[in-house]
Amino acid sequence: xxxxxxxxxxxxxxxxxxxxxxxxxxxxxxxxxxxxxxxxxxxxxxxxxxxxxxxxxxxxxxxxxxxxxxxxxxxxxxxxxxxxxxxxxxxxxxxxxxxxxxxxxxxxxxxxxxxxxxxxxxxxxxxxxxxxxxxxxxxxxxxxxxxxxxxxxxxxxxxxxxxxxxxxxxxxxxxxxxxxxxxxxxxxxxxxxxxxxxxxxxxxxxxxxxxxxxxxxxxxxxxxxxxxxxxxxxxxxxxxxxxxxxxxxxxxxxxxxxxxxxxxxxxxxxxxxxxxxxxxxxxxxxxxxxxxxxxxxxxxxxxxxxxxxxxxxxxxxxxxxxxxxxxxxxxxxxxxxxxxxxxxxxxxxxxxxxxxxxxxxxxxxxxxxxxxxxxxxxxxxxxxxxxxxxxx
Numbered sequence: 001x002x003x004x005x006x007x008x009x010x011x012x013x014x015x016x017x018x019x020x021x022x023x024x025x026x027x028x029x030x031x032x033x034x035x036x037x038x039x040x041x042x043x044x045x046x047x048x049x050x051x052x053x054x055x056x057x058x059x060x061x062x063x064x065x066x067x068x069x070x071x072x073x074x075x076x077x078x079x080x081x082x083x084x085x086x087x088x089x090x091x092x093x094x095x096x097x098x099x100x101x102x103x104x105x106x107x108x109x110x111x112x113x114x115x116x117x118x119x120x121x122x123x124x125x126x127x128x129x130x131x132x133x134x135x136x137x138x139x140x141x142x143x144x145x146x147x148x149x150x151x152x153x154x155x156x157x158x159x160x161x162x163x164x165x166x167x168x169x170x171x172x173x174x175x176x177x178x179x180x181x182x183x184x185x186x187x188x189x190x191x192x193x194x195x196x197x198x199x200x201x202x203x204x205x206x207x208x209x210x211x212x213x214x215x216x217x218x219x220x221x222x223x224x225x226x227x228x229x230x231x232x233x234x235x236x237x238x239x240x241x242x243x244x245x246x247x248x249x250x251x252x253x254x255x256x257x258x259x260x261x262x263x264x265x266x267x268x269x270x271x272x273x274x275x276x277x278x279x280x281x282x283x284x285x286x287x288x289x290x291x292x293x294x295x296x297x298x299x300x301x302x303x304x305x306x307x308x309x310x311x312x313x314x315x316x317x318x319x320x321x322x323x324x325x326x327x328x329x330x331x332x333x334x335x336x337x338x339x340x341x342x343x344x345x346x347x348x349x350x351x352x353x354x355x356x357x358x359x360x361x362x363x364x365x366x367x368x369x370x371x372x373x374x375x376x377x378x379x380x381x382x383x384x385x386x387x388x389x390x391x392x
Contacts, residue, residue, distance in 0.1 A: 023208055024126045027195065031122050034200035038115055045111045052103040056096045061085045062262075076269025084262030084277055088254070095250035102243040106236050113232040116390055122198050123386045125191055126206055131379040132188040133209035138371060139181040143174075150174040153357070166357045173361050211378045214385050216327055220320050223392075224313060230391040231312060237305040244298030251290040257282050319388040326381040333374045340367075 032038060066080035153170040156162035196204055217223035228234060260279030265272065350360040 023206060024123065024130075024212075027126060027199075027204055027206060028119050028122055030202070030204060031195075031199045032115065032119060034202050035118065035198055036200050038118060039200075041111055041114055045107050048107050049104045052100045052107070056093070056100050058093075059086045079267040080265070082262060082264040082277065084260055084264075084279070086279075086281075087259040087261070089256040089258070091253040091256075092250065095246050095253055099243055099246050099250060102239050102246065106239045106243075109232040109236040109239065113236070116232065118198070120386060120390045122195065124383050125195050125198070127211075127379055127382045127386060129188065129191045129195065129206050130208050130211060130382075131375055132184055132191060133207060134211075134375050135184045135372070136181065136188060137209045138368075138375070139177060139184055142177045142368065143181055146170075146174040146177045149357075169357050169361065211382050213327075213330075213378070213382055214389060216323050216385065217320065217388075220317065224316060227316060227391045228309065228312065232391075234305065234308060234312065237301060237308060240301045241298055241305060244294060244301055248291060248294035248298060251294045254290065255283055316388060319384055323381060323384045323388055326377060326384060330374065330377045330381055333370070333377060337367075337370055337374060 062082075062084045064080070064082045064084075066078070068078040068080070070077055150170045150173070153162050153167050157164065157167040192205065195206070196202065258281040260277070260281070262277040263274070264277045265274035267273075346355070346360055346363050349355045350357065355363070
């Protein structure tokens with residue numbers, strides 16, 4: 001029977017841990033679907049994509065009709081008709097279309113950047129909520145224990161086996177734990193309200209009280225290469241460099257002559273003239289310095305991208321080092337707590353009268369503080385890893 005009970009308990013804990021993983025991911029998927037800010041950003045992005053695809057085609061054709069009457073009228077009236085189409089050099093349209101595609105890629109990258117920032121905020125809130133759930137569970141257990149102690153000392157006080165000082169200490173200990181639990185519940189309620197707000201006001205809950213800590217990248221350099229490729233900011237800057245290069249080629253193409261072709265007819269009494277119209281526009285001054293500007297802009301963004309890569313590397317390296325240190329602290333704390341837990345011994349000593357109530361409360365508070373420190377470390381570790389892994 002004992003073996004079956006232990007096996008059932010282990011299975012339950014394992015199931016809770018797996019549920020914790022899926023539950024947070026489910027909440028984030030719901031937020032991504034229901035968040036009003038992301039919805040507005042998506043609509044804005046789609047509108048901007050359409051805007052980037054406007055103005056990249058041929059210019060509108062021109063149609064002219066002239067009706068000129070003669071004075072004196074014996075020569076007759078004159079009628080002119082012309083249809084003309086202007087053309088840029090063919091490579092202009094190619095580069096203009098490529099630039100619009102790059103702009104649309106940047107729009108999508110900008111959306112991804114803002115989406116990931118919001119989801120990171122939501123994940124950290126979920127981590128804080130799990131931390132508060134764990135504290136709530138811990139304080140609920142402490143409250144049950146404090147109530148047993150308080151009731152015991154009340155009975156002793158009523159029959160004269162305990163003095164008023166011990167009775168008051170037991171009641172104050174119960175009061176303090178009750179208020180600490182209330183504070184945790186208030187914080188939990190506030191966090192849950194913020195998460196629901198991020199979820200577009202749609203009700204959602206997270207009752208997990210066990211942290212599922214992701215794996216810390218062992219080989220940071222290899223891991224960083226993947227993170228660098230998935231970083232939307234760096235990808236946006238890389239697209240900006242490519243856009244600058246295309247813009248330089250576009251500016252060169254715009255410096256080539258523009259063509260105009262069409263049909264024209266002229267009718268005068270008894271005579272009609274018709275034929276083709278050809279025109280040539282030579283851009284001598286209009287596009288001056290545009291090529292130099294595009295080239296300088298591309299070089300500037302290459303420098304900005306290089307600087308952002310260095311900043312990202314240093315930031316993630318620092319987060320990685322922090323996560324490794326926090327993980328070591330968590331493991332050490334967890335091992336020490338399992339070795340130095342003497343709460344049962346303290347209760348036996350109190351019941352036998354070997355220690356006073358105040359000593360019991362003080363000794364137990366040290367163990368309680370250690371549990372809170374462990375939960376705080378686990379929260380900080382998971383928050384650090386959430387920030388570290390947001391691009392993976």
